[in-house]
Amino acid sequence: MIIPKHIAIIMDGNGRWGIKKKKSRNFGHKKGLITVGGIINAAIKKNIKYLTLFIFSTENWKRPAKEINYLFKLLNNYIDNEVNNLIKKDIKIKVIGNIKSFPKILKAKIKNIEQITKQNQKIQINMALNYGSRQEIINSIKIINKKSLKINEKNISNFLYTGDIPEPDILIRTGNTKRISNFLIWQLIYTEIFFVKKMWPEFTKNDFYQIINNYKKIKRNFGGLNDKFD
Numbered sequence: 001m002i003i004p005k006h007i008a009i010i011m012d013g014n015g016r017w018g019i020k021k022k023k024s025r026n027f028g029h030k031k032g033l034i035t036v037g038g039i040i041n042a043a044i045k046k047n048i049k050y051l052t053l054f055i056f057s058t059e060n061w062k063r064p065a066k067e068i069n070y071l072f073k074l075l076n077n078y079i080d081n082e083v084n085n086l087i088k089k090d091i092k093i094k095v096i097g098n099i100k101s102f103p104k105i106l107k108a109k110i111k112n113i114e115q116i117t118k119q120n121q122k123i124q125i126n127m128a129l130n131y132g133s134r135q136e137i138i139n140s141i142k143i144i145n146k147k148s149l150k151i152n153e154k155n156i157s158n159f160l161y162t163g164d165i166p167e168p169d170i171l172i173r174t175g176n177t178k179r180i181s182n183f184l185i186w187q188l189i190y191t192e193i194f195f196v197k198k199m200w201p202e203f204t205k206n207d208f209y210q211i212i213n214n215y216k217k218i219k220r221n222f223g224g225l226n227d228k229f230d
């Protein structure tokens, strides 16, 4: 049985869940963060080596300041509260995306957490922050041009934020929505995609394990032929 190495997640549905519970969208984000903690532990238990989490997209700036600021606050608190745990659990944090426009203090905390977890090996968590796949591809091509290298698949892949890690085996999107929303469009060409009806705060470890089990039953062809025709 092949264990997936890399799982990517579009953690969607926090806002709708918060409203459904007759609270606020931000209440949904707060609950969503609890789900994140559980799924990181579940991924470690299943020996997943890379977990990429879509936290804030290049398009999410269109949201009200109140919501954006709350998301930043949650991230800020998460780093403060979890730093010791991340070290203890041997978790490496890496940002994918461009955090230049993030608040100064938060940016410093993010850089710090990347630095102090750099050598950790159990699992790598890619936090997609101000991440947009088109922006990532343009950025890669700019680097290639600057280095006067050839524009080919290998080089474009290498200079993406995910250049040094395998492409996702599994993409999960919660929130009952079937779209990619500018996430990893280059890297997903042969990824197995699982759209989940539940909102992200409702997503459980068992849902996660179930997806991994279903993944293991899939015959991946990568454009070749299925076994029975070999």
Ligand code: IPE
Pocket (backbone or CB within 6 Å): 011, 012, 013, 014, 015, 016, 017, 055, 056, 057, 060, 071, 175
């Ligand atoms: C979380 O879900 C994703 C983030 C941008 C943090 P949403 O905030 O998009 O929730 P819905 O989709 O509006 O319910």
Ligand code: IPE
Pocket (backbone or CB within 6 Å): 010, 011, 012, 013, 054, 055, 056, 057, 060, 177, 179, 181
């Ligand atoms: C994708 O969800 C972004 C994150 C989960 C961070 P969105 O809620 O922003 O996507 P759309 O706008 O519904 O496509």
Ligand code: MG
Pocket (backbone or CB within 6 Å): 012, 013, 014, 175
């Ligand atoms: Mg959404």
